[in-house]
Amino acid sequence: MSPRPKRSARKRSPCPVSCTLDLLGDRWTLLIVRDLFAGKARFRDLVASPERIASNILAERLVRLQAGGLVEARASAERVGSDEYHLTPKGRSLLPVLAALRDWGMLHVRGTQTLVRVKP
Amino acid sequence: MSPRPKRSARKRSPCPVSCTLDLLGDRWTLLIVRDLFAGKARFRDLVASPERIASNILAERLVRLQAGGLVEARASAERVGSDEYHLTPKGRSLLPVLAALRDWGMLHVRGTQTLVRVKP
DNA sequence: TGCTATTACTTGCACTTTGCAAGTGAAACC
DNA sequence: GGTTTCACTTGCAAAGTGCAAGTAATAGCA
Numbered sequence: 433m434s435p436r437p438k439r440s441a442r443k444r445s446p447c448p449v450s451c452t453l454d455l456l457g458d459r460w461t462l463l464i465v466r467d468l469f470a471g472k473a474r475f476r477d478l479v480a481s482p483e484r485i486a487s488n489i490l491a492e493r494l495v496r497l498q499a500g501g502l503v504e505a506r507a508s509a510e511r512v513g514s515d516e517y518h519l520t521p522k523g524r525s526l527l528p529v530l531a532a533l534r535d536w537g538m539l540h541v542r543g544t545q546t547l548v549r550v551k552p
Numbered sequence: 553m554s555p556r557p558k559r560s561a562r563k564r565s566p567c568p569v570s571c572t573l574d575l576l577g578d579r580w581t582l583l584i585v586r587d588l589f590a591g592k593a594r595f596r597d598l599v600a601s602p603e604r605i606a607s608n609i610l611a612e613r614l615v616r617l618q619a620g621g622l623v624e625a626r627a628s629a630e631r632v633g634s635d636e637y638h639l640t641p642k643g644r645s646l647l648p649v650l651a652a653l654r655d656w657g658m659l660h661v662r663g664t665q666t667l668v669r670v671k672p
Numbered sequence: 673t674g675c676t677a678t679t680a681c682t683t684g685c686a687c688t689t690t691g692c693a694a695g696t697g698a699a700a701c702c
Numbered sequence: 703g704g705t706t707t708c709a710c711t712t713g714c715a716a717a718g719t720g721c722a723a724g725t726a727a728t729a730g731c732a
Contacts, residue, residue, distance in 0.1 A: 445602040448657025448664035449586050449650060455661075456653075459577040459690090466569050475709055482565040486691055491710060514699090514709070522660055530569060532652040537568025540642055541575075544568035578718090595680055606720055611681060634679070634728090 455500055456526075460485055461493055462533065465519070465526055468503065473516040497523070575620055576646075580605055581613055582653065585639070585646055588623065593636040617643070 444450050456462055463485070467478055475494075479487055494517060497503035502523035505515040519526075537544050564570050576582055583605070587598055595614075599607055614637060617623035622643035625635040639646075657664050 444604070446663055446665050447583075447586075447602070448654045448661060448666060450583060450603055450657075451661040451664050452653045452657035453579055453582060457577070457579040457582070459573055462573060462577070463567075463570060466567075476707085479709090482567070483570050484564070484691095486693095487710065488692095488712085489690070525660065526656060529649070529652040529656055532649040533572045534568045536646060536649055537570075537572035539645065541568060541571040543566055544571050545566050546568060580719095596678085599680090604720095607681065608683080608721095609719070 452529075456529075460489055461497065462526075462530065464490065464493055464497065465502070465523060466530055468517060468519045468523070469527065469530065473518060474508070474514070475517075478517075502526070572649075576649075580609055581617065582646075582650065584610065584613055584617065585622070585643060586650055588637060588639045588643070589647065589650065593638060594628070594634070595637075598637075622646070 443454055456465075460483075463481065463483055464478060467481055472478055472481075475487075475490070478490055478494075479485060494503065494505075498505060501520055503517050504520050505517055508514040508516045534546065538546065563574055576585075580603075583601065583603055584598060587601055592598055592601075595607075595610070598610055598614075599605060614623065614625075618625060621640055623637050624640050625637055628634040628636045654666065658666065
């Protein structure tokens with residue numbers, strides 16, 4: 433008997449805004465994407481971001497992002513058993529979303545400053 | 553003894569993306585903003601959206617959006633004791649964010665379709 | 673005037689997600 | 703051989719969410 437899917441995995445409506453929010457609408461996912469854009473690739477670098485994401489949440493979000501095809505994990509060349517995370521083209525196509533959020537924040541929230549820069 | 557502020561009210565870092573997500577990074581707030589862009593103004597219209605927001609969550613988010621200066625409530629002309637909610641200029645400046653989310657969803661999520669249109 | 677309907681919320685409670693601290697197991701360094 | 707680093711996992715309390723039901727204030731009608 434197939435269990436009813438978790439709320440967080442349910443599609444609430446066919447609206448594209450709503451669907452995108454189903455995937456990215458939380459306080460952490462887009463920050464991880466931001467860091468991947470900035471060139472971070474290893475778990476420890478992502479954990480070290482100034483927002484102090486908890487390691488369990490980071491691990492869970494990386495799984496979700498991989499399941500959604502936004503991120504892929506490659507075995508690290510430096511270290512056995514360790515992965516490197518990279519954005520897929522689908523993940524990189526989130527750049528306009530991130531840019532819009534950044535621009536709005538710079539205009540409307542006092543005391544913000546852009547510290548990271550997108551790596552090509 | 554000032555109590556430590558709630559997690560949701562804490563600023564996690566000076567990053568503009570992070571700050572914007574502190575305000576809008578949940579599964580409902582931007583859907584409400586979307587509906588206000590579409591011209592909905594009354595509580596009952598907002599509750600009636602296809603994503604089926606619970607009335608307690610809608611009420612709480614409207615308070616938050618007003619506190620953040622994104623939305624203002626005006627007494628309804630039609631009905632005493634009833635407010636109409638409208639985006640402020642600051643709220644309307646979220647249009648690029650919403651557009652970016654919509655565009656991403658239309659490109660990358662199957663079965664989405666734009667049902668609402670922004671009212672001038 | 674009394675009765676019912678609608679609207680805009682609020683309340684209560686179960687359930688889910690999040691945040692923090694601590695723990696674990698495997699490699700790497702010394 | 704022992705310590706460190708790394709990448710997670712586990713346990714638990716706190717916060718957030720979803721649903722149903724309740725309430726107070728009009729509004730419409732007889």
